[in-house]
Every structure is written in C-alpha cells, then in structure tokens.
Amino acid sequence: MIRIIDYSAGNAPSVLHAMNRLGFETDFARSSQDLSDATHIVLPGVGSAKATMKSLDELGLLPALEHAVLEKKTPFLGICVGMQILFEHSEEEDTLCLGWLKGRVRKFDSEKVRVPQMGWNQVHFVKQVPPQTQDEYFYFVNSYAAEVGDTHDLWGSADYNGSFTAAVQRDNIYATQFHAEKSGEAGLALLRMFKELSC
C-alpha cells in the first residue's frame, strides 16, 4: 500500500485524491507502525522546512522512515518541502535537514523575482521519465530551491531567474519541488511512474 505521511500541516489530502484517482491503494501514515506495510512512501509538504522537520520528529516517524527508505530501499517520493528537507541544510530559519542528499536549500532572490514563485513552470528532465512528461509544465509554489551537492542527483530543472532544481532522484529516492498531485495529467503520469517502481 502507498503510505502518505500526514502531519496535518501538509497537503496530504490532495495527494490522496490523486492516488485514488489513479486507483492505487493508499492511506495516510501518522505513526511509525503505519509505515510497516508501506510499499511506497510519499512525503508531501507545504509550510516551512523547520515545521516539517519538527512534525516528523514529534510523530516519532524518523527512525522508521529512515529504515524504510535508506535500508529497505522502499520507493520514496518527496514533494515540495518534502523534497527540500532531504538535503543537508535549509536557509529557511537555518534548519538542519535529513541529509539523505548532499546539498543546501536557498531562497530565491526577491530583488529579482516575485517570491514565492507561484504557477506553472516548464521542467526539463535529464533522466528516467515518462515520455509524455518531458518538457511539460508543472505547478510550483516555492520560495526556496535546492542546490544539489552531487550533480548525479539532478532529475529535472526549470528556470526562474536562472536554472533551479525542479526534481531530484537517487536510487529509490525521488523528489519534486513542484506539486505533482496538482500538475494535471502530467503530474498524474509521474505519480503513475512512481507507483510502478518496486524495491
């Protein structure tokens, strides 16, 4: 079963709606026990990196999550802030993050562009992707973007006053800065691809 981590502040219900639409057996995870039957894990995210890290900690989810993703290699999808916290550090409220991926998260320059970026932006993927999603438009709402420490982790990029990280992938870890669950049929195609992954 696909388990969506629900820490109340996130956009877990939207992800659930999208997974239901695709006909996938999906439920929320609010405790480490809930992750025990997960074939796939989704970490949605809105709000801040600090609040997300704090929620994961308070729910006691981190050990079970790290066991499932880093040891059992359960396919994992992080969305928006759920992607940002995979890196070592976020500039947002000077937050130490999970460090599963090398790199740091920095704020867009509000002197040059409106912050947050809000809207549909075109994503160019550099590796494995369903053909119908290449160069498609996805919905973003973000004030921060990740700078990958290892370029092999870059999955896709987009442009907002210069190129930024739109998606990352390493082994079983997938993550998108955009909201795949709110990116129309292109987003649903990516979620379908994620479901087809197995450990």
Next chain:
Amino acid sequence: MLTNRLIACFDIMHGRVTKAVQFQDNIDVAPAEELAKELYEAHIDELIFFDITASSEKRGIDIESVKSVAGCVFIPFTVGGGIKSLQDMYEVLKAGAEKISIDSMAVRNPQIIAEGAKAFGSQCIVLSTQVKRTANMPSGYEVFIDGARVATGMDAMEWIKRGEQLGAGEICLNSIDCDGTLAGYDLELMKKAETAVSVPLVASGGAGAPKHLEDLFTHTESQAAIISSMLYSPRISRNYSVSELKTYLLEKGIPMRPVGINQ
C-alpha cells in the same frame, strides 16, 4: 520559464455556479463539479471557488462541494467564503483545497491571516479584497466588504501591505468598478499593487475579451488573471474557450502553459 495563470472563478450557490454582475443579481449556470471538470480538461491553470452567500447568510462552508471538486480536478484549487476560524481553514484543506481565500473576515480580524499562515504556511493564504476607486483615499482605492456592499474607510494599498506583512502568500484584487463590465481589468490598480507588495498578485474583475488578458500580462507584473464571464456567462454574446484564450496569448508571445502539449 514561469507562465501566466488563467484562473476560473466560480461563485457557488447551493452547489451550482452562478454569475453576478457588480456583485448583484446572480444567475444560475451549471453544477459546480461538472463545470470544474470541464475546465480542468480544457487546461485551465487554477480554480477558485467562492461560496458567495456563506458570509452574508452566516452559514458555514459547503465542504461536500469542495470534496467533490477536489476529487476530480488535479490543479490548484482555492476556496473562499464563510471561513471564520482556523478550524474552518483546516476543514477546507482537509477536503482537498490548496489555498484559502479570505476577504471580509480578514478585515474584521486581521490576525486570522497570521494565524492561518503560521498553521498552514503562507502559500495557503490568499488575501482577496474588493476595492473601489475614490478620491478620499491616499492610493485612490478603498476596501469594501460583504459582497462590495459595505465601505470600510481603509486604503486598499495600506491594507494589502498589511496583509503581506501578516503572512498572506498571494493577493487578489477585485475591482468593484470593473466587475462584470467586460471592459478590461483595472491596470492602474494592479500597477499600484505591484509596487506596494512583493507577493504574487491576481487581477480580478472586468475581463471580457482576450485583449484584456494580453494588456494585463503585458503592462503589469501580475501573472494571474481571474476569468469567469468570458468563459461561461450566458449573458454575454461571445464566450471563449480556454484553448482560444491561450492560443491568442501564446501568439502574442506571452508565456502560458499550452493546451495539449505531448498529447
């Protein structure tokens, strides 16, 4: 490159979409879910759903309609009208909406902007405001509430600045003067707003032809426009499809999410 957004705005009464002219005289158009689905398939970029009578009738939010729309459209979806508390916001987000639009309620209790932004993130909180031209305010625009019926004595630019400081992640300006006129957006209003705040702006009120969208996206920094009458109002002689509007704008060199890429 970030593209401009066309946002379809639904005024809902008892689960059906209605269309008002200058905030009065609502006429029935279609069931909300049906129209939402149709527009989603037509590549609209975003939806806003106002339970317009909720505030003036002191009712709660129509959560069932929110759920049914959220279950069939996979694009950003904002809900407004009748939001009175953090609990209301939570219910709406739980039902599958991404953003909450607050308007009259925020004027009565500005702290709800800060509380909502803290609990759910700024990106969830859209400050929507109805404004009217007047010589009596420094910016030339005054804030109105309760379906544009009640003047507040507040300067519109001061109000949106305050809203941004309190944590609103997006600001929607609805011109009472232009609403339903089909004569174009109030570009002067949007120009003033873009120097007042740095969050994304949404223009609302007045769109009647593709040229009005072109003017907005060319002459202002607004990257989002609310369209409603021109899409579906039975009262106007010519309705436009999303595809027609986007094709027109793309031909003018304005970045839009195209209809039907890779399909």
